[in-house]
Amino acid sequence: MNKKIIFLVFIVAFAMISCSTKSGQFDVTDYGAKGDSLHINTLEIQKAIDDCSQKGGGIVIFKKGIYISGTILLKDNVTLHISEDAKLVGSSNPYDYQSIDTFVDATGQERGNCLIGSIEASNIGIVGKGIIDGNGTAFTYENILAKKKILGITSNNKKFGTNRPFLLRFVKSSNIKIKDIELRQPAAWTCHFYQSNAIDVDNISIYSHANHNNDGIDLDSSFNAVIKNCRIDTGDDAICFKTTSPLPTYDIKVQNCTLKSEWGALKFGTESMGDFYNIHISDCKIEDTRGGGIKMLSVDGGNIYDIEIENITMNQVDMPIFIRLGERLRTYRDAEKQKVGSIDNINIKNIIATTRDIEKSRVSPPSGIFMTGTPNHRIGKIKLQNVDITLPGKGKISELKEVSEQIDKYPEFSFFEALPAYGLFGRHIKNIQMSGMNFNLENTDERASIIFDDVIYSINDGVENVKKQ
Secondary structure: OHHHHHHHHHHHHHHHHHHHHHHOEEEHHHHOOOOEEEEEOHHHHHHHHHHHHHOOOEEEEEOOEEEEEOOEEOOOOEEEEEOOOEEEEEOOOHHHOOEEEEEEOOOOOEEEEEEEEEEOOEEEEEEOOOEEEOOHHHHOHHHHHHHHHHHOOOOOOOOOOOOOOEEEEEEOOEEEEEEOOEEEOOOOOOEEEEOOEEEEEEOOEEEEOOOOOOOOEEEEOOEEEEEEOOEEEEOOOOEEEEEOOOOOEEEEEEEOOEEEEOOOOEEEEEEEOOOEEEEEEEEEEEEEEOOOOEEEEEOOOOEEEEEEEEEEEEEEEOOOEEEEEOOOOOOOOOOOOOOOOEEEEEEEEEEEEEOOOHHHOOOOOOOOEEEEOEOOEOEEEEEEEEEEEEEOOOOOHHHOOOOOOOOOOOOOHHHHOOOOEEEEEEEEEEEEEEEEEEEEEOOOOOOEEEEEEEEEEEEEEOOOOEEEO
């Protein structure tokens, strides 16, 4: 009788395991992970991911709990599901992270560490209504010094903790889905796609203010991506298109996103070795942003063209539109230096914006639009339609300086200081077409509404008070 009972128990257990495998669900706690906010679960989570991939793919599940981990790498056909009452948190120990595809960014900092990464993986995802938290405050300068003392690391080790981990990093991967998840407080960029494609980012929330250089979403030499229905609040750029390699970023759609940033909301560059084209941005809201609403910057040789931006509202936003063609020509990843790039066939329409108050502006008094090439490299065709910008005014001609060229400098509008026009200042442009332009002043401003300098051809349909220098 006892043998029969043992045999039945074995059959039932085997059936349960078989059903679990067939369902394609892999619970990280079955591999020894503990959601106790103390145990470092890197090895256990990685075992679950590896097993899931080796068995044909499926879903790796995080149920209720707080799971601490270092770097984990997604493999083919694996989706992480973070349950609503679950949280995956980055370890405070830099030694728990690994660098994938290490590179140096435009600020000169080494990058590559991440909490969740992938290398040449396909059919991968991160979903669920839970939270992934990078624990970015652990990597501030003061906390890294404290961690050195705890671990007995000498002050001579200058690199410890300097490669601050990204939250998510996808390298040369494809068919990536990120949906419904809440991403919080990385030590550096939140979500970086490098040379990846077939990307679907839908209904995610990003909050990133724990450290420096804390971008939201970076599409870097990547293509065929859709970003929609997202809420992004960052200390650095909210959505940023980059090319840290000569390969282009293209075929991108951004729709129905709400953005807030301490720097730029929608940004092209500054890393811009490769081209940017076929990018369509529509129906987005930008709130309380200090470093620019729409920033389009080609300074490292990239050609930016065939860009459509429409139906954007901005409230309390410094410099709603900034377009810059420059000659910095920085290189990345040991690539050869590029020739000066170009900006052409840019269509921006249906923009309603209010700039920040003078007391809160990076440049005082502020302006609405600044577009400039260089004396030897003009911007191509720019088309502006139905742009309505409200500004505080209070500009005084006696306080203006000559606008410098800064042809090879870091491209930031605040470095040019106050501009001679409160509405639009355009310089070194081949072809600009405008219609339905409206600049509203809350106070008197002695500056002109629109000034063009070295603009070869312009069509001003219904636009008055255009001054040429």
